[in-house]
Amino acid sequence: MSLAAFRKTEQHDELAKLANQHFQSDLEPSDREALRTATRSIASSTTVGSLVGVGLGLYAAIRLRRVRTEMFAAFRATEKPRSVVFANGREEAIPDVTHLARPTKLGDFATYFFFSLGGTMLGGELGLLTGTWSASRSLNRDPARRERIETAYRLLKVDVLRKEAARLESGGAALLV
Numbered sequence: 001m002s003l004a005a006f007r008k009t010e011q012h013d014e015l016a017k018l019a020n021q022h023f024q025s026d027l028e029p030s031d032r033e034a035l036r037t038a039t040r041s042i043a044s045s046t047t048v049g050s051l052v053g054v055g056l057g058l059y060a061a062i063r064l065r066r067v068r069t070e071m072f073a074a075f076r077a078t079e080k081p082r083s084v085v086f087a088n089g090r091e092e093a094i095p096d097v098t099h100l101a102r103p104t105k106l107g108d109f110a111t112y113f114f115f116s117l118g119g120t121m122l123g124g125e126l127g128l129l130t131g132t133w134s135a136s137r138s139l140n141r142d143p144a145r146r147e148r149i150e151t152a153y154r155l156l157k158v159d160v161l162r163k164e165a166a167r168l169e170s171g172g173a174a175l176l177v
Helices: 010-026 029-077 105-139 143-169
Strands: 083-085 091-093
Touching (some): 010 143
């Protein structure tokens, strides 16, 4: 999702005001409360999913760091060849690369950061998916409520498109772009 969605503009305020008018006039109080409950369900599922994702990401990063440390210890303990002898008898020394394979603080930070970030995104998306599924199920439980909400949404879309058409005809910028 783009961060541009969170920018406040005059058009955003106008759309929010229009949506609120339809929310208040086209829906019954029980419909409004059902939509608020569905919204809270989505938000809480996304939050829980993100937190679980961070935890799993950190757990995976800790396990990976431990494995990397153990592999380095095993690599350092093994006997390494010191030189290579070619077929023509020439002997070439092999440099010691142990210091290059050692785990670093920067590598540890990157591991923790990116695993946590990946866990947050994966958990948040799964939380959003399950929250949306749950909210959709609760809103679709009552067919009459579902019809009222769909009608209100349709009326909102009609008003938004009318305003955009009027703005475009007057030479203004597009509202939804």
